[in-house]
Amino acid sequence: MIISFVNGKGGAGKTTTAILVAMALREAGHAAAVRDLDPQRTATRWLSDQPELLDTAAPIQLLDTPPRLESATVADAIRQADSVIVVSRPSPCDLFTSQDTAALVSKLRALDKTRLLFTNVREKTILARGLDQTAQEIGIKPLKVHLQLREAYQHAVLAGWKALTQEAREEVGRVALAIVTVLH
Amino acid sequence: MKANALTELRSQKLAGKPPTAEAPRALSVVPGKSDSKSGGTRRTTATMSLYPADLDRLKEIRRKLEDHGIKRVSDSEAVRVALRHVELSADELVAAYRAMQADDQRRKQE
Numbered sequence: 325m326i327i328s329f330v331n332g333k334g335g336a337g338k339t340t341t342a343i344l345v346a347m348a349l350r351e352a353g354h355a356a357a358v359r360d361l362d363p364q365r366t367a368t369r370w371l372s373d374q375p376e377l378l379d380t381a382a383p384i385q386l387l388d389t390p391p392r393l394e395s396a397t398v399a400d401a402i403r404q405a406d407s408v409i410v411v412s413r414p415s416p417c418d419l420f421t422s423q424d425t426a427a428l429v430s431k432l433r434a435l436d437k438t439r440l441l442f443t444n445v446r447e448k449t450i451l452a453r454g455l456d457q458t459a460q461e462i463g464i465k466p467l468k469v470h471l472q473l474r475e476a477y478q479h480a481v482l483a484g485w486k487a488l489t490q491e492a493r494e495e496v497g498r499v500a501l502a503i504v505t506v507l508h
Numbered sequence: 509m510k511a512n513a514l515t516e517l518r519s520q521k522l523a524g525k526p527p528t529a530e531a532p533r534a535l536s537v538v539p540g541k542s543d544s545k546s547g548g549t550r551r552t553t554a555t556m557s558l559y560p561a562d563l564d565r566l567k568e569i570r571r572k573l574e575d576h577g578i579k580r581v582s583d584s585e586a587v588r589v590a591l592r593h594v595e596l597s598a599d600e601l602v603a604a605y606r607a608m609q610a611d612d613q614r615r616k617q618e
């Protein structure tokens with residue numbers, strides 16, 4: 325099973341999200357790993373202490389893609405995936421690239437297994453309240469859950485699941501569940 | 509909201525849907541003899557193993573050309589178009605190679 329995390333913008337949260345979702349799936353007993361397709365090899369570096377998360381033979385592969393929509397690697401990742409997750413920050417500055425990303429995905433495949441996932445969300449802000457509106461402007465169906473902006477996530481990509489609070493684990497678990505549910 | 513997402517995640521049947529196994533299919537680029545002449549330039553015959561994803565890609569190249577009125581593009585021509593068109597950027601090539609190796613490995617394990 326292949327799930328691709330895409331967005332044309334660097335810093336959208338693709339790598340962090342792919343790693344967190346892989347961790348949650350593993351915590352739940354599923355053999356998932358991140359496949360690092362970014363030439364900058366961020367995921368590979370971050371996961372140097374957690375090599376099991378880079379297992380290319382794991383049956384569930386979460387593809388972390390480079391932030392370049394013109395790249396053939398990204399196009400392949402979109403085409404090959406069972407499901408595509410467009411990762412986006414809620415900020416208006418990220419809207420345009422997310423729209424471009426959505427346009428690319430819809431050019432390459434049907435959108436039924438494609439979802440938008442917001443990350444770096446700060447609850448109770450105006451941007452957080454406008455997520456549905458932002459999703460509409462991007463043109464991709466949003467998952468019903470999102471990832472908040474949490475410092476713990478930055479630690480977890482290096483230190484592992486144990487760096488997360490119960491609340492953060494629950495949040496990532498909900499996101500992972502929502503993602504695999506798309507495939508049913 | 510669910511009380512415990514991980515518990516529910518645990519009960520999901522995911523292993524039942526492994527990546528689709530792709531059987532290798534050889535594509536003879538130029539059937540027949542090896543080295544021959546073509547319009548005075550040297551031509552080498554090659555036989556290569558391609559997988560369905562590669563063949564789909566070739567078909568797509570052919571279709572794109574057909575959309576622009578270029579009909580009857582052969583497999584060799586499609587491969588040659590791809591070679592001419594490829595971006596010789598180390599980053600892109602290394603990333604593509606890694607992804608290809610990972611695919612091959614996955615196929616072997618199945």
Ligand SMILES: Nc1ncnc2c1ncn2[C@@H]1O[C@H](COP(=O)(O)OP(=O)(O)O)[C@@H](O)[C@H]1O
Nearest residue numbers: 334335336337338339340444472473474477478
């Ligand atoms: N939910 C989050 N909470 C806090 N920080 C985050 C979150 N998601 C990403 N980040 C941080 O934002 C930056 C960019 O994220 P990254 O995953 O590398 O994006 P991309 O892979 O899309 O370039 C990193 O410094 C990362 O630690």
Ligand SMILES: [Mg+2]
Nearest residue numbers: 338339362366
């Ligand atoms: Mg990244």
